[in-house]
Amino acid sequence: MSYRATPVADDAPEKITVTGLDFFYGDFHALTDITVGIKEKAVTAFIGPSGCGKSTFLRCFNRMNDLIPGTRAEGTITLDGQDIYAAGVDPVDLRRRIGMIFQQPNPFPMSIYDNVAFGPRLQGIKKAELDEIVQTSLERANLWKETKDILGRNGLALSGGQQQRLCIARVLAVEPEVMLMDEPCSAIDPTSVQKIEDLMDELKDRITIIIVTHNMQQAARVSDFTAFFLQELAGEAAVLVEYDRTPNIFTSPKDRRTEDYITGRFG
């Protein structure tokens, strides 16, 4: 893994800008007054104890929470300056621009080739181009060498770590601008974890990555920026306690609550 030699510039543009976001599951106020700018072509990690709302927050970015009845978001989230909750925004199109990787790899029960070709086919891309897209996407997901001779095999026959990279290739095939990763390495073996972390480092040349992780060493290794979320009392809305460059968070956090959490004094 290449260590981030060049830090993201201070004036690097924001890909996603969140302003005064509150989020509700019915009566339950899950997140309160979150304001944060996610830098373009950087890796941002969300950390915090279980139930602190970091996954909920992640799912606001591609409006995955819309699928749960009774939820609502207040405040604004913009992608390249455009409000993603504005009337007329097509969530399906949004989810093509902002892809998502889940904790459990979830390949479709179809061939490796068809898994990767699935999105482009929906966009009406013809067979002649598909071969190239499948190969490029598998290459970018560092899975091509392992699968080029077995593209017709069912995606579910791969190992867990390979399945996760297949899911990444499937997301990459539709050329997303942002990739959301919700604990992508929790269910896979250490060698595969290493491969996915390397992959994130390569991918951020072209896309913006946001990762939710319970593994603080992973957050420290892979991310340029870290945001720490905390629900201080059960039943209360979670807040964004601190957001800073990752090296600052892990050497000199400014907020005592961040310090206590990352040094294992609670949580």
Added chain:
Amino acid sequence: MREGFRQELKELKAEVLSIGRAVTGVTRDAVTSLVEGDVDLAEKVIAGDAEIDRRTLGVEEHSLEVIATQFPVARDLRLLHSLTYIALHLERMADLGVNIARAAKRTADRRGPQTLYDLIQAQGNLVYRVLDATCEALEKNDLELARKLQDLDEPIDHLYKQFFRELARLQDEEDIEWASMMVLASRYLERIADNAVDIGERIAYLVTGDFDALHDLDQEND
């Protein structure tokens, strides 16, 4: 697991503090051996250096083990890093003490003017005060005291300069080797205190997590 880790951090800090107090003792003995021409005491200082070297190396080894196995962050990481750094300074300070003891051995058979011995003793007394304050600042994470070390160091530098002036006055009648040994001893004392001021800067970083503050302090020093 985490409890054991906290205990290790406490023990490491206690060890560095203990080395710090040993270095204060070394400095006292070295100055006494010089001022009183006590060769036995000088030998004791010189012989004790290996133990301080061994202990400071132990701190470094132990810190590395903890870093490798416990993934310390934030104030835990700053503590381990600072302790290693402080131990290195202490090791150098003990070496300077040994240099003073060597000067004591080489000058013990002669007796120079009392004013110069008095000056060295006065300078030594100020240095002990800096060393005690350094240990106290580390023990209590006392930012204010750590920042005051620089003020405590100032009169030591003045005495070093005064030492030169006194020497110039006596130059003709004193033998050069004796005089240069005394100047060097005064210089070593001044260097011991400078190292203590550096430790104070490290303590400030340890407490605040702010490298810029440390840099600002350095600028003031220049």
